[in-house]
Amino acid sequence: MKKFSEYATVVLFCGIILTLSVLFLALPDQAFSRQENRTLATAPSLNADSFFSGQFASDLNVYIADQFPFRNSFLRVRSFFELMLGKGENNGVLYSYDQLAVKEFDAYKSRMEITEDTDRIYLDTVKAQLEVLNRFSASLEIPMVTVLPGRTIDVCESAFTYERPDGDDVFEAMNALLEENAGYIDTLSLLRDRYDGGEYVMYKTDHHWTTLGAYYIYCEIMKELGKEDRIVAPDRFEKELIADFSGTTAAKGNFPVYARDFLELWHLPDDGEYTVTVDGEPLDGFYERSYLDVADKYSVFLDGTHNVTEIRKPGEERETLLIAKDSFANCLIPFLAREYDIVALNLRTNTALSAAVETYSADALLIVYNVENIITSADLGNLK
Amino acid sequence: MVFSSLIFIFAYLAITLIVYYISPLKLRNLVLFIVSLAFYGWGEPKYILLMLISIAAAYGFGFLIEKYRDVDRKRAKLFLILSLCVNLSFLLFFKYFNFFAHNLGFAGIDNLTLPVGISFYTFQIMSYSIDLYRGAVPCAQKFVPFGTYVTLFPQLIAGPIVMYRDVYRQLQSRKETVSMFASGVSRFVMGLSKKIVLGDSAAALAESLEAANGFQPTVLGTWLIMIAYTLHIYFDFSGYSDMAIGLGRMIGFEFAENFNYPYIARSITDFWRRWHITLSTWFRDYIYIPLGGNRVGKLRGFFNLAVVWFLTGFWHGADWNYILWGVYFCVFLILEKAFLRRFLDKCKIFAHIYSLLVIGFGWTIFFHSDIGAIADSALHMVGIGAAWGNTGVLYALLRWLPFLILGIIACTPYPKRWIQSLRERYSAVEAISPFVIALLLLLSIAYMVNDTFSPFLYYIF
Numbered sequence: 001m002k003k004f005s006e007y008a009t010v011v012l013f014c015g016i017i018l019t020l021s022v023l024f025l026a027l028p029d030q031a032f033s034r035q036e037n038r039t040l041a042t043a044p045s046l047n048a049d050s051f052f053s054g055q056f057a058s059d060l061n062v063y064i065a066d067q068f069p070f071r072n073s074f075l076r077v078r079s080f081f082e083l084m085l086g087k088g089e090n091n092g093v094l095y096s097y098d099q100l101a102v103k104e105f106d107a108y109k110s111r112m113e114i115t116e117d118t119d120r121i122y123l124d125t126v127k128a129q130l131e132v133l134n135r136f137s138a139s140l141e142i143p144m145v146t147v148l149p150g151r152t153i154d155v156c157e158s159a160f161t162y163e164r165p166d167g168d169d170v171f172e173a174m175n176a177l178l179e180e181n182a183g184y185i186d187t188l189s190l191l192r193d194r195y196d197g198g199e200y201v202m203y204k205t206d207h208h209w210t211t212l213g214a215y216y217i218y219c220e221i222m223k224e225l226g227k228e229d230r231i232v233a234p235d236r237f238e239k240e241l242i243a244d245f246s247g248t249t250a251a252k253g254n255f256p257v258y259a260r261d262f263l264e265l266w267h268l269p270d271d272g273e274y275t276v277t278v279d280g281e282p283l284d285g286f287y288e289r290s291y292l293d294v295a296d297k298y299s300v301f302l303d304g305t306h307n308v309t310e311i312r313k314p315g316e317e318r319e320t321l322l323i324a325k326d327s328f329a330n331c332l333i334p335f336l337a338r339e340y341d342i343v344a345l346n347l348r349t350n351t352a353l354s355a356a357v358e359t360y361s362a363d364a365l366l367i368v369y370n371v372e373n374i375i376t377s378a379d380l381g382n383l384k
Numbered sequence: 385m386v387f388s389s390l391i392f393i394f395a396y397l398a399i400t401l402i403v404y405y406i407s408p409l410k411l412r413n414l415v416l417f418i419v420s421l422a423f424y425g426w427g428e429p430k431y432i433l434l435m436l437i438s439i440a441a442a443y444g445f446g447f448l449i450e451k452y453r454d455v456d457r458k459r460a461k462l463f464l465i466l467s468l469c470v471n472l473s474f475l476l477f478f479k480y481f482n483f484f485a486h487n488l489g490f491a492g493i494d495n496l497t498l499p500v501g502i503s504f505y506t507f508q509i510m511s512y513s514i515d516l517y518r519g520a521v522p523c524a525q526k527f528v529p530f531g532t533y534v535t536l537f538p539q540l541i542a543g544p545i546v547m548y549r550d551v552y553r554q555l556q557s558r559k560e561t562v563s564m565f566a567s568g569v570s571r572f573v574m575g576l577s578k579k580i581v582l583g584d585s586a587a588a589l590a591e592s593l594e595a596a597n598g599f600q601p602t603v604l605g606t607w608l609i610m611i612a613y614t615l616h617i618y619f620d621f622s623g624y625s626d627m628a629i630g631l632g633r634m635i636g637f638e639f640a641e642n643f644n645y646p647y648i649a650r651s652i653t654d655f656w657r658r659w660h661i662t663l664s665t666w667f668r669d670y671i672y673i674p675l676g677g678n679r680v681g682k683l684r685g686f687f688n689l690a691v692v693w694f695l696t697g698f699w700h701g702a703d704w705n706y707i708l709w710g711v712y713f714c715v716f717l718i719l720e721k722a723f724l725r726r727f728l729d730k731c732k733i734f735a736h737i738y739s740l741l742v743i744g745f746g747w748t749i750f751f752h753s754d755i756g757a758i759a760d761s762a763l764h765m766v767g768i769g770a771a772w773g774n775t776g777v778l779y780a781l782l783r784w785l786p787f788l789i790l791g792i793i794a795c796t797p798y799p800k801r802w803i804q805s806l807r808e809r810y811s812a813v814e815a816i817s818p819f820v821i822a823l824l825l826l827l828s829i830a831y832m833v834n835d836t837f838s839p840f841l842y843y844i845f
C-alpha cells in the first residue's frame with residue numbers, strides 16, 4: 001500500500017502539472033472573459049527593458065493566471081471554499097441567502113489612504129460636497145431636485161449581519177444639511193421600507209435599483225416638481241420581463257450559487273414616438289436591446305452611460321428637464337421622459353451645470369448621484 | 385520568483401524537474417547551479433553578479449584556509465577573516481547602508497534595493513568558511529558543487545539556512561528515489577496550501593481588522609490583530625520552509641527542519657528551539673559559543689546573550705523595531721535563565737499562556753516599523769485609549785471565527801497525530817492520501833488563479 005500511495009502521489013502531481021501546462025500551451029488564448037466582462041491579458045513582449053525592469057516577470061504571471069486552463073472553474077472552486085470557511089463574503093462582496101452586496105470596504109480603504117488620523121475624514125469630505133450643493137442650489141433660478149441613492153448595503157441592510165461601521169451617518173448628514181432649495185429626496189428610507197416589506201426594489205446581484213425601485217423614485221421626483229397629478233399609474237405600463245440577469249455584484253463575488261435577477265422594461269403604447277440620441281447618435285427608443293445578449297445587461301437602459309443623452313417627443317411642446325447623473329438614472333429617465341424633454345449629462349464629466357441650464361434652456365434640474373460616487377470622488381464639490 | 389506562483393510551478397518547476405532527471409548524474413549539479421541562477425535572476429538579474437562574487441571569494445579563500453589550517457593558524461585565520469569580510473561587507477552595505485545613512489542624517493541616498501536572499505546566502509557561505517577553518521568540513525574542490533550549495537533554489541531566498549557540513553556529502557553523491565520524491569511532493573503541497581490558504585487568509589484577517597480598528601482603537605481588535613499576525617507569520621514562513629524541504633527532497637536533498645510547532649513552546653528559550661531552528665543554530669554555533677556561551681560568569685553570559693539577540697534582531701531587518709524585537713526576546717531569555725524557568729516548569733498552563741503572550745506581542749513589534757504604534761498597541765490591549773469593541777471588529781471576528789479555530793488547531797501537532805493514528809488503524813487512509821494531496825494542489829492553484837480575478841465592473845459608470 002505504501003508503494004502504491006508513493007507512486008500515486010508522484011503520478012498525480014506530475015500529471016496535474018504537465019496536463020495543465022500542456023493545455024495552457026495548446027489552448028488558444030481567450031481575448032475576453034464573459035465572466036469578468038473584461039479583456040484578458042495577452043502574452044507579454046520580451047525585450048531587454050521589460051526583462052531587466054521586472055515588468056516582463058509580473059506581466060507573465062498575470063498572463064498565465066488570465067489564460068489558465070479552466071480559469072472560471074478554478075475561480076468558482078476558490079469562492080466555494082471561501083464560503084465553506086464561513087467567511088460570508090468573497091472578493092469584498094457580502095453573501096446572504098438571496099441578496100448580494102458590495103461591502104463598503106473599498107471606500108474604507110480609500111479613507112485609510114487619505115489620512116493617518118482616525119478622524120472620519122470621509123464624512124467631512126461628504127459634508128463639504130453637500131455645502132457646495134447648497135451654495136449651487138441657492139444660486140439656481142429654476143426648481144431643483146436632488147436624489148442621492150444609497151448602496152445596496154445601505155438599502156438592504158436587513159439582509160446581512162454585517163453592520164456598516166458608520167451606519168447611516170452619511171444619510172443623516174444629507175437630511176440635516178441639505179437646504180430647501182436643493183429639493184433633496186430621502187430615497188434611503190423610502191427604498192429600505194419597501195425592501196423590508198418584501199418588494200423587489202433592489203437587484204440581488206447588481207448594485208442598481210430595479211425598474212420598480214426607479215418607479216417609486218420617479219413618483220417622488222414628480223411630487224417634488226409639483227406634478228403629482230401627472231404621474232403615470234403603474235398599471236398603465238406593459239411590463240416586459242427579461243429573465244436571467246446577473247449583475248456586477250455577482251460578477252465580483254463570483255459565488256458558485258446565488259439567486260438570479262430579472263430586468264423589467266416598462267412600456268407605454270406611444271413609446272415609439274420619442275427620439276433618443278446619445279452623444280449625437282440616434283437610438284431606437286429607450287432600450288438598446290443588443291445588450292440583452294451580453295453580460296452587461298443593465299446597459300439596455302439608454303445604451304448605458306453617455307456624456308449627453310437627449311430625449312424629445314416631436315410635435316409636442318414640453319418643458320426641459322436637465323439631469324446630471326450617474327448610471328442609477330439610466331432606468332429612471334424613461335419614466336421622466338414621458339413628462340419632460342430630457343437632457344442628461346454624465347456628472348463625472350460635466351459639472352458646469354449653470355452653463356448647461358442656459359445652453360439647454362432647462363426648466364428644472366435633477367441630480368442623481370450614488371453615495372459610493374460621492375464618497376470616492378469629489379465631483380459634487382465641483383458643481384458650478 | 386516565489387514558490388507560490390503559477391509561473392514557478394507550471395514553468396520553472398516543470399522544466400527544472402524534467403531537465404534534472406534527463407541529465408546524466410555527472411551533470412546534475414551543474415544543471416541545478418544554472419537553473420538556480422535563473423531562479424534568482426528572474427525579475428531582478430542584476431544582483432546575480434554580487435552573489436557570484438561572494439561565492440567565488442569564499443571558494444577561493446577556502447583553498448588558502450585549508451592550506452594553512454594545520455601549519456599556520458594565524459595565517460589561516462587571516463584568510464578566514466578576509467573571506468568573511470568580503471561576504472559581510474556586501475551584506476552590510478546592501479542591507480544596512482540605508483539604515484545608517486538614514487539615521488546619521490544623510491538623506492536622499494538611502495534608496496538601495498535589498499538583493500533578495502542576501503541575508504540567507506551570506507550566512508550559508510560564512511558557515512562554510514568558518515567550518516572549514518575549524519576543520520569540520522573538507523575544502524570544496526570544485527566550483528560547481530559549491531556554487532550549487534549556495535544557490536540551490538529551494539533554500540536560496542528564505543531558508544532554511546543549510547550548513548555546508550550537512551549537505552556536502554549529498555552534493556557529491558545522492559540517490560533520488562520515488563519514495564523521497566513522493567514525500568517531497570506531499571511536503572511541498574502541504575507547505576503551498578499552508579502559505580496560500582492559511583497564511584494569506586491570516587494576512588487578510590489582519591488587514592480587515594486593522595481597517596476596522598483604525599478608526600476607533602479597540603481592545604478586542606488589538607488582541608485579534610496580534611493573533612492574526614501570529615498565525616500569518618507562522619503559516620507564511622513555515623509554509624515556505626515546508627516547500628523548500630519538499631523541493632529539496634524532489635531533487636534528492638534532505639535539508640534540516642526549520643520549525644517544530646513553535647507555538648506549543650513552554651518558554652521563550654523553548655520557542656527559539658522550535659522557531660527558525662536553522663537560524664538559531666547558526667547564531668549559537670558561530671556567535672554565542674565562540675563568545676564563550678554560558679560557560680562563563682553570569683554577567684558575561686548575559687552579555688553574550690545580548691550580543692546574539694541584538695544581532696538576531698538586526699539580521700531580520702535594518703530597522704529599529706527589529707533591533708527592539710531582538711532585545712525584547714533577550715530580556716525574557718535572561719529572566720528565564722535568572723529565575724523564571726523554575727516557575728514555568730512548575731505550572732504548565734501558565735507557561736503556555738506566558739509564552740504565547742510574549743511571542744504574540746513580539747510579532748506586534750515585528751510588524752510595526754513605527755515605535756509609537758507599538759506603544760499604542762500595548763496601551764490599547766490593556767484598554768487605555770481604546771473602546772472594548774466596535775461593530776467592524778465584531779463582524780470580522782464572527783466572519784473569521786471558523787478560520788481562527790482552524791488556524792489555531794493547525795499550529796498544534798494534533799492534526800498530524802490524528803492522521804498518523806488513522807493511518808495505523810485504516811489502511812485506506814494511505815490509499816486516499818495521494819488524492820488529498822492532489823486536491824490541496826488544485827485548491828492552491830485555484831487561489832493563485834484568483835489573484836488576477838478582477839471583473840471590470842463598469843461600476844457606477
